[in-house]
Amino acid sequence: MRIALTVGHSLLKNGSYTSASGEDCGGVNEYKYNKKLMKKVKKYLESDGHSVDLYICPEKVFTAASQEKSWKLARLNAKNYDLVVEGHLNCYNGKAHGTEVLYVSENGKKYAKRVQKKLVSAGFTDRDVQKRTNLYMLNGTKATTIMTESFFCDSKSDYKIGKNVNKIAKLIAEGICNKKLGTATKAKEAVKTAVKKVTKATVYAKVVTKSDPLMIRNSANRSSKIIGKIPKGSKAEVIKKGSTWTKVKYKSVVGYSATKYLKF
Numbered sequence: 001m002r003i004a005l006t007v008g009h010s011l012l013k014n015g016s017y018t019s020a021s022g023e024d025c026g027g028v029n030e031y032k033y034n035k036k037l038m039k040k041v042k043k044y045l046e047s048d049g050h051s052v053d054l055y056i057c058p059e060k061v062f063t064a065a066s067q068e069k070s071w072k073l074a075r076l077n078a079k080n081y082d083l084v085v086e087g088h089l090n091c092y093n094g095k096a097h098g099t100e101v102l103y104v105s106e107n108g109k110k111y112a113k114r115v116q117k118k119l120v121s122a123g124f125t126d127r128d129v130q131k132r133t134n135l136y137m138l139n140g141t142k143a144t145t146i147m148t149e150s151f152f153c154d155s156k157s158d159y160k161i162g163k164n165v166n167k168i169a170k171l172i173a174e175g176i177c178n179k180k181l182g183t184a185t186k187a188k189e190a191v192k193t194a195v196k197k198v199t200k201a202t203v204y205a206k207v208v209t210k211s212d213p214l215m216i217r218n219s220a221n222r223s224s225k226i227i228g229k230i231p232k233g234s235k236a237e238v239i240k241k242g243s244t245w246t247k248v249k250y251k252s253v254v255g256y257s258a259t260k261y262l263k264f
C-alpha cells in the first residue's frame, strides 16, 4: 500500500504549539508525542513492505493553525495514497482517558476498528471508533483517512502506558497491516539480508581471448601454477572482480584469471 502519515498540529513561528499539551500535569505535548510516534509507525509499516510518506508541517513557519490544512491537503491529494493516518492525542480535564480512532468513510471504519482494537490491547480504555463528519483531514483527503486519538495527553494514567512510544507505534502499524509485526530492527535486518542475497546472485563473465583458452591460476600472479583453463567464448562464474586478476570459478575449479580477458 501507499500510505501517508501526518502529524496533527504544528509548531508556529512564535514558538507556540497548535496542539494540546499535558506536559504541566504529568502528561505529554500532543504534537511532540505524535512526531515521535509517526516516525516509528513509518518504520514499522516500511518493514512490512509498504511505501510510506510522513508529512510534518514545517516548524516555526506558520503564523496560524489554519495554515496547516492547505499545506497538508495539497501534499496528500497530489499523490494516490491508499491510506492516510494522522496522529493526535485527546485532551480534556486531566481525568478523561482512553482511546478513540476517528473515521468518516466505511473503508476508514474498517481501519479505525483494527487500530482501535490494537491500541486498547495496550491497556487504554476503549472509547470506541468515532465517525466524525466535521474534520478537514477526513473530509478533505482523497484517500481513506483515519485519525488516531491514541490516548489523553493530559491523563497521567494514560501517559504511563503511552510513554512506550515504540509499543504504541507498533500497535498502530499492526492495526493498519492487520497482522503481527516483528520489531522494526529485525525486519530491517531481514530486508538487508534479502538485499545481500540478491547482490550475491551469481555473476558470469565471458572469456574474450583471441583464440587460446584463459588460464586459471592458483594465485593472482602470472607465475602462479595453472590449475585450469576456460575455453574462449565460455562463461566463468565471477567470485570477485579485480582490476588485474579476477577470482573465478569454472567447472568446480576456483582460481584467478586475467581480468583483461573477461567480459563482464
Ligand SMILES: [Zn+2]
Pocket (backbone or CB within 6 Å): 008, 009, 019, 020, 030, 088, 089
Ligand atoms: Zn489533535
